[in-house]
Amino acid sequence: MASNGRKRKEARLFVEDLEAREMLSAAPIAAPGARSAAAEVASIRTVEAARGDRRFASTRTSGDPSGNPFEKFVNPNVIAYFENLLYGPNSATPMTPSAASLQRQLFTGRWIGQYTIGPPRFNDRASTIHLWAVSGGSNQFHKGKFNMVLFPPADPNAVPNPGDPFVNQTTGLATMFTQNNLQTGGMLIVDINGQPKPGDSPNTLPTDLTWTFDSSSAGPYTAPTGFTQGAGSLNIEYKPSHRPVPGTEGSGKMIVTFQGLINYSFLISSVAKVYS
């Protein structure tokens, strides 16, 4: 009992598992106790739920009995599409990845944060949308911070030309800063683009875009030769605020969801034990 007569709140301490022992490591094919990446995530979610960990409570989709947010929003058709894009017969690296390799490459992530809208940086852009979040993670790193900029086009019907090949596309960049990972300096950078939907005005906030892995990524995501493939889709849900942040043209909350494939090498992680 505290000196003022109130009951003290008890805070239980627990040791958080190190990311690198579980994530960003290959699912050992021949080793005992091998589990799929999805099962790995499910088991972690179960432990976190038992601890009362509410970090991902808001990302859980209602009606999902397993409570596994990363399993819920993976769309096998999307993954198959990007598998063909990266490794299909017309791709830059035509080859057939094994099932285990595809499982290893699977990347899903979700962040809940904020966004602001500001004036464009260049005369062919409609605005600059900045999104950031500290609450979120992925199946490859439990916890991470997130930062993204998007540049919708001023004229979605403009014709691309050598001086401006992306004049009619939304472009952008996202950086995911890995946390609870043994290595510092982890940055997963993806380049973003997308075509506005027909009839959308330049002020329409983009929701469905595609991303490609940027080999400028750092730390565990450093991409040596042969490990530069990565692509997927992202979806953004916006909840505009009635009172935008002063100085902005709009602001509010957002939820961004990533899914796709990243040919992660596992060679740059200091504790990744790749069995094959």
Added chain:
Amino acid sequence: MNIFEIKKKPKRKRSTPVLERLETRDLPASLGPNLPGNHTIARDVAQFVPLLYPPGTPQPTPGEVARESFVAIGEGVYTVGPGAFNTQAYSIHGYGKSASSNMSRKARFQYVVNEPSTPGAPVTGLMHFLVANFLSSGGSIILDLQGPTGTEVHGLPTRLYWVHDATSGTTFTGVGTNLPGFNYFPSNYFNAKGTPANPPPGSPGVPPSSVDNWNLGLGEATFKYVPDKHPLPRTLGSGKVYVVFRGLINNSGAQNPIDKNYM
């Protein structure tokens, strides 16, 4: 003096601990006029806009020019030694702990400049600003130096141009390797003599430059040398150096974990 007089103790100076604001909340930050952490605008950088964004390519707004503006100053020491290769007459190595920029309040720097052994060849070099008081470790601004001969004072080049190097660290890493792709990064900003190319890359008929290249950067560097009367042993010369770098760096604004860039 009365020995029984009680000496009054001098008043203690009180120093109140303060929390120093983290750099990243301020810089590189947006230019939102009503928001905290405004980016200090560097002067005299508009001259580089036509080089980076020539006519026929998307033009930056005045706010964007201010956001990209970069200025760094530093004080250090230099030494002169033999060139590392037969194409270099001699090399100048400079370093300093006292540097500051509008993208990093505190910084340290190291640079090397190589004077060519072939007449008419450009002066080349590299500058590295190791940024400090940033939340992310490993932040660095790496700039490739080049310029024509002819600006030497006491044999030391005093004015060069610089281009942002994609291998800069973390917050300043050059990105966009897949989209728009490195093939859109013009490599011909300068001609064989080290002077700005005319017409600049991206002009009609010249390889394009895309505004989505979050790596574009160009500016000028000035060096002021104060030679020692007695150079350091085993050097061809030594002394103090003052550096000023000015130009534009198109940083994406999404490579800093706590950067709340409102624009």
